[in-house]
Amino acid sequence: MKWGVLQFPGSCDERDALNACQLAGGGGPGQARLVWHEETDLSGLDGIVVPGGFSYGDYLRAGAIARFSPAMTAVAEFAANGGPVLGICNGFQVLCESGLLPGALLTNERTRFICRQGDLIVGESDSPFLAGLEAGSTISIPFKHQSGRFFAPPELLEQIESRGQVAFRYAPGQNPNGSLNDIAGVTNEAGNVLGLMPHPEHAVEAFSGSTDGLAIFQGPALAGAAS
């Protein structure tokens, strides 16, 4: 499985995402490459990561400018064709802004940047990214953001819930930002696009204290093998 990791001006977690993709594939640099935001040719790639960071400085609104990049047009097409797309933190914001995922991310309830390790409960979504995770189980990965409060108007929220699009919830009592229904990550209806605020790519090596994030990157290959 070959991954492409998008790089916008202002991205900053793309290297860790690259590393996570490579580890998920068993190591080796051939398994992932950076995709410059002006690129439009995603051929040869089997999965896309829209990484964290501060694309365009998060100016105006997090993700608002990056979603107009040529690469995002290509990603939309890639997603429409069923390709797995993972948005992490700023990447989640970009995917919401571009309409690939439902909802929006607002400034944390307490307006402050948060940064700590926390627990997520895996949802019931039918998504390739969850292929290696059991619904209801807990994973521990870093929370690190200032605009991570998931919001959707009531009807949309109801839809997201009823269609099983909630991929991750903050563990009880750990909602760090005021997200509705403790939502930490959602998928599109088809399940092939996943966005989440916390950072699985920072939890893939024993040194960092948790390797729980790796399963998310391993999911699509597992799902592919199973189908």
Add this chain to the structure above:
Amino acid sequence: MSEQSPHRENSDVQSPHRELGLTDHEFELICEKMGREPNGVELAMFSLLWSEHCAYKHSRKLLKNLPTEGPRVVMGPGENAGAVDIGNGYSVAFKVESHNHPSAVEPFQGAATGVGGILRDVIALGARPIALLDSLRFGEPDTERTHYLVDGVVRGIGHYGNSMGIPTVGGEIYFEPPYEQNPLVNAMCVGLARTDEMVRAAAAGAGNKVVLFGSLTGRDGIGGASVLASAELDEGDDAKRPTVQIGDPFEESKLLECCQELLAEDLLVSLQDLGAAGLTSSAGEMASAGGTGIDIDVGLVPLREADMEPFEIMVSESQERMLAVVEPSKVDAVLALCTKWQTASAVIGEVTDSGTFRILKNGETVGEIEVEDLVDGCPLYDLEPEEPAEWTYPNRETIAADAAVLNIPESDRAIAVAIDGNGRRVACDPFQGTVEATLECAANLATVGAEPLGVTNCLNFGNPEKPGVAWQLGRAVEGLAAACRALEAPVVGGNVSLYNETPQGPIYPTPVVGMVGELPDPTRVAGRPWQDGDAIALIGPFDPSLAGSELEKQRGQLSKGLPAHEIAPIKDAISLVRDAVRTGAVRTATDVSDGGVVTALAELAISSGIGCEAGLDPVIARRECDPEDALFGEGPGGFILAGDKAELEKLGGQGVDFELIGQVTGNEVIAAAGESRVEILVDEARAAFESLEERIESDQAGLTH
């Protein structure tokens, strides 16, 4: 904003050079060197490069005494940052820098641009920043001003670092009255570079092009030099001359990636960030370091505001800019990469062999100075030190941290970083206090199994023209030199911030020492919490005394002088602890610092949730000290270790003082010494510790960005 003296001599008399902070003598010297009077552009340039901040007039002579060489040093003082080799083709670059005055004026932007500035110094070497540390000093925690400053500074540091994806991994913060009006904001950046891609700042090769890239140049930080503004600008136009710079981490993030790519493709001869005094200092210093001349055409500088005058362009301190020397054949490739990274760029001049710094405007010369006169011509002043007979500082709170560990898979090892400096102890005894700060850094590194590779420092002092401050500064540098020599840890860079005074008096003399070390195995760091039943040992030539201690401060009776200690046995203790941590013989290790043994025990208890019972009578017997000294006394050279008793006992009898003092147990911290006994519930200790956060919480909403 540069950190020039806020207190200028003879500023009452109207005269441009005086208003710009040059003394009459300095102005005469300039005229003599030039053989004429400088014009406005030249005067502006001289005034900044001959300022304390750029010329190190009062500290350069002292700094010559620091040990700067060692087998692992890749870059030392004189470069944008220091760097040490960590093997496998990689080096670690690091530096600490102050942004005290700007943070006092506008805490959020002051601190943010301070972080931006230190990041650029590391980026300029070709390194990718991987961590930030900070060392902060404020007034007492309960005042409105402290709340305002802490809120702004902490958000400012976080904003800039977070937006670049660079974690703040450590630091220290003290609350003491002398910093009430003049807070200290020192930031340290650690970066990783491929040694063969690193680049120096020296210009070279007549005919090579000078490329400016990054943010547009605006009227930021022109401050003092605005006295040179042309007559058309009257009072009402003050708003056109902003002095507060705004940090733009987005721009810096692009700059970082751009620099990394430029160097990876080997497109640059040299690279330099623009800091204080903007183009003037960066271009001047590049030419000086390379022994070349340089031509800069201000007409070619990409501007944020159209109608800027040449002097404004030359001294603007707009943030997020870099200057590179590029071979002519590579210019197009450089500009193309800048465009790729959406950052403004332009060829603005050329390296020459004239030895002259020439300023042109659209081809016409508007200023001409010998590089040497500008960069090295400033008179260096001898200090007139005098030990004050009596000194007074208003007198209180500290929290401190051990070293942070960063894994470096690229070089197959890990590094550790620490930053320390206790101004109160330096005030008591500048030499001994600075020795202690340096030893504490090394001790912190030892607790994670790391060995020092190099040192950086920031010397925050008052007005060096005052004999008492001069004496403090001189003694502190001697202490730094002595400790670094003994530790065989070269000083590879640093920064000096003087004139930290307000009408209420000077700050505590505050040398802040930053240290980088290496360790073989990041999983063996003795940072784990202690466990029920562990034995506790006190190790090292720790000879506790209340002089300059936290307890003494609480009692408001700060003494003069600290007990002297030999460095060699302390170094032995540090080595023994480091080796014990590396072999995994101890579970938990911390050095004894602020608040003495009781505080060290309480901190370990808080972090693990388990109490302890300790008896300090062996300490009293060995040191012949009072119970209170044993409990709360401070001094260098002490470590608290915890772990398996048999393993700990092996550390005895190795030439380093060693006592078993107790064990881990229960939910109380109990320490007995002679007739004295301290008992506190772990939960109570934690509540007390955490209450600090509430005490410094701002009443403000933290709205502005």
Add this chain to the structure above:
Amino acid sequence: MIQARILIRPKEGILDAQGKAVEAALPALGFEGVGHVRVGRIVELEAESIDRLEELCEKLLANPLIEDYEIETIG
């Protein structure tokens, strides 16, 4: 050339974290009798024509899911 001023506000009913933060800070600063604080963005720009401003707002300046906008033009 026209000058436009675009006001962007959090939609009614959405928790405005910044507005709340301001409200919470008011009593400590001694400001009684101030309430209903909402914080938004203002974007000022020059455009050749007004025609595409709405599109600009919908697409970039505001997120219609969470924000309302209002365009004022001068000149």
Add this chain to the structure above:
Amino acid sequence: MIQARILIRPKEGILDAQGKAVEAALPALGFEGVGHVRVGRIVELEAESIDRLEELCEKLLANPLIEDYEIETIG
């Protein structure tokens, strides 16, 4: 009760990082002919009187060193 609208903008000459980034992004989004973009904040609130609004701006809402503010009241 009065309704106040406070417009807060970066001072003339002070770097407006947001405005600059938005302006730079516009051409790529197909918006030509738009320029001089400046981004600020708008704070709307209800107050019992107009008396202390200026003080409120100085102390909390704006940063007078780097921002200008303008108070408009309705009612």
